[in-house]
Amino acid sequence: MSALLLSAPRPFDGRWLWWLSLALSLALWLWGRAALPLAFDYPKAWQIPAAAWIGGAINWLVKEASLGPVAFSDITRGVAAVVDAPYRMVLALLATGVQQQSGGVTVQHVPPLSWMAVIGVMALLGHWAGGLRLAALMVVCFGFIAVFGQWQSAMVTLASVLVAVPLGVVFGLALGILAWRFAWFERGLRPLLDLMQTMPVFAYLVPVLILFGFGPTAAVIATLIYATPPMTRITTLALSRVPEEAHDLARMVGCTGRQRLWRVLVPSARAPLMVGVNQVIMLSLNMVIIASMIGAGGLGFDVLSALRRLDFGAGLEAGLAIVALAIALDRLSQAVAQRGTANDIGWQHPYLVAGLAMIGAGFALGLIFPAVQTYPEAARLSTSAFWAAAVQWINLTFFDTLEAVKTFFLVWLLVPVKRFLLGLPWLAVVALLGVAGWRLGGWRLALLTAGLSFLIAATGQWEKAMVTVYLCGISTLIAMAIGVPVGIVVATRERVWAVTRVVIDTAQTLPSFVYLMPIVMLFRVGDFTAMIAVVAYAVVPAIRYTVLGLQSVDPRLIEAGRAMGCTPWQILTRIRLRLALPEILLGLNQTIMFALSMLVITALVGTRDLGQDVYIALTKANPGNGLVAGLGIAFIAIIADRLLHAYARRARARLGLEATA
Amino acid sequence: MRLTVTLAAVLCASTAMAQDSTDPIKLTLHDWTGQLITTQLMGEVLRKGDYNVEYVQADYLAQFAGLETGDLHVAMEIWETTGREAMDAAVATGGVEVLGPTGMQAKEEWWYPAYMKEKCPGLPNWEALKEPACAEAFSTPETAPKGRYLGGPVTWGGFDEERIEALDLPFEVIHAGTDAALFAELESAYQRQAPVLLWIYAPHWAPAKYEGEWVEFPTYTAECYTDPAWGGNPDAAYDCGKPFGDIWKVGWTGLKDKWPGAHKAISAFSIDNDAMGAMITEVDLNGKTVEAVVAEWIAANEPTWSAWIAK
Numbered sequence: 001m002s003a004l005l006l007s008a009p010r011p012f013d014g015r016w017l018w019w020l021s022l023a024l025s026l027a028l029w030l031w032g033r034a035a036l037p038l039a040f041d042y043p044k045a046w047q048i049p050a051a052a053w054i055g056g057a058i059n060w061l062v063k064e065a066s067l068g069p070v071a072f073s074d075i076t077r078g079v080a081a082v083v084d085a086p087y088r089m090v091l092a093l094l095a096t097g098v099q100q101q102s103g104g105v106t107v108q109h110v111p112p113l114s115w116m117a118v119i120g121v122m123a124l125l126g127h128w129a130g131g132l133r134l135a136a137l138m139v140v141c142f143g144f145i146a147v148f149g150q151w152q153s154a155m156v157t158l159a160s161v162l163v164a165v166p167l168g169v170v171f172g173l174a175l176g177i178l179a180w181r182f183a184w185f186e187r188g189l190r191p192l193l194d195l196m197q198t199m200p201v202f203a204y205l206v207p208v209l210i211l212f213g214f215g216p217t218a219a220v221i222a223t224l225i226y227a228t229p230p231m232t233r234i235t236t237l238a239l240s241r242v243p244e245e246a247h248d249l250a251r252m253v254g255c256t257g258r259q260r261l262w263r264v265l266v267p268s269a270r271a272p273l274m275v276g277v278n279q280v281i282m283l284s285l286n287m288v289i290i291a292s293m294i295g296a297g298g299l300g301f302d303v304l305s306a307l308r309r310l311d312f313g314a315g316l317e318a319g320l321a322i323v324a325l326a327i328a329l330d331r332l333s334q335a336v337a338q339r340g341t342a343n344d345i346g347w348q349h350p351y352l353v354a355g356l357a358m359i360g361a362g363f364a365l366g367l368i369f370p371a372v373q374t375y376p377e378a379a380r381l382s383t384s385a386f387w388a389a390a391v392q393w394i395n396l397t398f399f400d401t402l403e404a405v406k407t408f409f410l411v412w413l414l415v416p417v418k419r420f421l422l423g424l425p426w427l428a429v430v431a432l433l434g435v436a437g438w439r440l441g442g443w444r445l446a447l448l449t450a451g452l453s454f455l456i457a458a459t460g461q462w463e464k465a466m467v468t469v470y471l472c473g474i475s476t477l478i479a480m481a482i483g484v485p486v487g488i489v490v491a492t493r494e495r496v497w498a499v500t501r502v503v504i505d506t507a508q509t510l511p512s513f514v515y516l517m518p519i520v521m522l523f524r525v526g527d528f529t530a531m532i533a534v535v536a537y538a539v540v541p542a543i544r545y546t547v548l549g550l551q552s553v554d555p556r557l558i559e560a561g562r563a564m565g566c567t568p569w570q571i572l573t574r575i576r577l578r579l580a581l582p583e584i585l586l587g588l589n590q591t592i593m594f595a596l597s598m599l600v601i602t603a604l605v606g607t608r609d610l611g612q613d614v615y616i617a618l619t620k621a622n623p624g625n626g627l628v629a630g631l632g633i634a635f636i637a638i639i640a641d642r643l644l645h646a647y648a649r650r651a652r653a654r655l656g657l658e659a660t661a
Numbered sequence: 662m663r664l665t666v667t668l669a670a671v672l673c674a675s676t677a678m679a680q681d682s683t684d685p686i687k688l689t690l691h692d693w694t695g696q697l698i699t700t701q702l703m704g705e706v707l708r709k710g711d712y713n714v715e716y717v718q719a720d721y722l723a724q725f726a727g728l729e730t731g732d733l734h735v736a737m738e739i740w741e742t743t744g745r746e747a748m749d750a751a752v753a754t755g756g757v758e759v760l761g762p763t764g765m766q767a768k769e770e771w772w773y774p775a776y777m778k779e780k781c782p783g784l785p786n787w788e789a790l791k792e793p794a795c796a797e798a799f800s801t802p803e804t805a806p807k808g809r810y811l812g813g814p815v816t817w818g819g820f821d822e823e824r825i826e827a828l829d830l831p832f833e834v835i836h837a838g839t840d841a842a843l844f845a846e847l848e849s850a851y852q853r854q855a856p857v858l859l860w861i862y863a864p865h866w867a868p869a870k871y872e873g874e875w876v877e878f879p880t881y882t883a884e885c886y887t888d889p890a891w892g893g894n895p896d897a898a899y900d901c902g903k904p905f906g907d908i909w910k911v912g913w914t915g916l917k918d919k920w921p922g923a924h925k926a927i928s929a930f931s932i933d934n935d936a937m938g939a940m941i942t943e944v945d946l947n948g949k950t951v952e953a954v955v956a957e958w959i960a961a962n963e964p965t966w967s968a969w970i971a972k
Contacts, residue, residue, distance in 0.1 A: 395853060604842065606815075
């Protein structure tokens, strides 16, 4: 109750400033174009030549920078070599075997693990960690990959994931622990993490390629940049949430600082840390497509080349193989974490013996029967013809209906919103963002939101940024409008939720390319197509967080509501949704992030926003422009994130869930 | 048995090509069939010449970063029409050199399916597009009454907005983001026999799969793009069709020192549009694998390729 009292409106709460700035902005928007043109179009002469500066800095870094006698690029090349060694080993084990090429002739000295042995070993692992059910899941996932002829590519992808994920987890954990230990480190790290997560990968691809060399290693590094931040964040959060009792206990039994951390704190934070591991796995698999563009090969390459042939079936099969890998790795890692540390593996352990026996048998039988070594081509299933026919049927039957729907959305929603946003004076938007920041989080936040939005204008990207906001804004709203009701419906129904989870896991890991091209066929190139792709991807967190919020509402409160005679509708709107508001806001935040991260993909169907700029910069090998546009996207993300966070904190405080800060 | 073969191969290699390195030459693979065929043709021919070859999957434009530093060695298809800018930038750094044309000509132009001739009888002459009825036939709700022309990704350039302006065509350009999107729209329209006018390039499987024609604009000359006075519109440049262009081979500048023989062989590589078009059709429409098609070509054209690797 005290929290409620504390946050009650104070007599002088700054609301007047809000109204004043709103009125001024409105006046500027309506009548200002003639009087104050520079509020609408940022003067060219005042533009900050950030692209040239950043381009110059990158050039210097990759070509001239050095630590004493050692060039910076030599250091990064050294790092690349260190990462490369384990990758080559795993790749040889899973995909290529030991080969040697000489005089143009390739000789296979030792074959890779046979597909049967890999499935067997995965099933054993599943059985060890999670019993028969998990073993069956492993067989289904990897069996799917083999039956649809994706084995070779899937093993290449698996090899790079097996290298990237442990590295991501270790780095994420280390950075997270440092941030938890030292407040100054955390303050410095946070903006960096924001940038790593929101900057489109294309923006830093060229510098990464130059520094780390072209090939799978650069792909692993780019994956690390993208997939590590959630692990770091969750580590810091989890460690700071470890209950005080655990600290006391550690102190009482006389742990040293290191023992306290590794023996007490990290183990007791295991559950949230595993969420971090899950995210690293999922995000690494998200990067598969982009990684394949810079030499990682594997399933991502298959998806791209299938879609260039418009072979939707083949693209879908390769895409689903990525999903199968994701589900298998995720469920396995979750089960391993629940089972506890693997101290009990010894040479005599039956699982280990069985696994080695399987590998040996696979190797020996593979020499006699080639079908054991490599999945036989003849037994391969393909659904290409079916999907081609299905898309054609939809195209022929429903095109006119779909066209009508699209035109309706374009005329009544997309075009007016775009016009409105593009017509806003940048000065007023910057000012309003500043005021909003001040109201929600004080002058620091005001400085941040106004400053970042000003930088977008000052680097000459205002128009593109507004197109970005328009596309992502509408997509976010639609994703929330779909996701929240779906979340409400499935939250209380255990079975439906289990099914929904599989669906949204698939939506998150299936490369959006796979469904983008059929959507282009049905809706043509344009904003509407881009919007559908963004919504399909961004609806996932909207559902997930709504469910999380609703499920964590204290059942006693619902019981109390029922006792007081609330109708089910009242219980939903007055109690459950209200108490779930912070989580739903977090879901909104993540929906925005997901939407922004799709921009680079939608650039591939021809939108005209910052994502497109990043893509053009990549194709013209112009790292300066790419990074500036990438920063623009990151700034939009950061502004949205900070404002929502501040709002969520106030909401939590108002609900009495947390003391006011 | 295996060992002796290996040994023999090693010995052969070391005696015949004392000056060539035995490190693998890295050739880049992109994501379109024609390029996969060209590259694997070159790779297999190099293998016949006792060179070690490795294929690396790489993005068409991102690969230049690797070619400049010598992480990658050869890219077999850089199109005059789409890759010129990146190629010039890379050559300017001194890390990349052009290894001559592949012999194939990139053709790019506005293209329409054959059934559109009924609705716009004057085609393929470009002046037919000036007819309002014709533009109407190519229009969609968003562009009506103007016609809709689906251009390539912005990154391809192409000056279509300028062309429409200069030739005074009642059309609007919509840019597809990738060529996959381009062909997805074509496939969709073709299935429904719906109007479509778009940017198509060759060598590609699309002109083989779909029946249609290129619009015939005034033939391109260099002056047309630079000199407004040239052509039908005295006040504007770009009043002509798109340029034809070579498809270039490029390589790392270190190539000729490390593998001088291979450098010669790659520079000598040449193939024409028809041979390539036939192979692309075999793969994309008849379902053969790239490897099989390449092996067939190698078997059938021994005199051609043995000249490339001749010492």
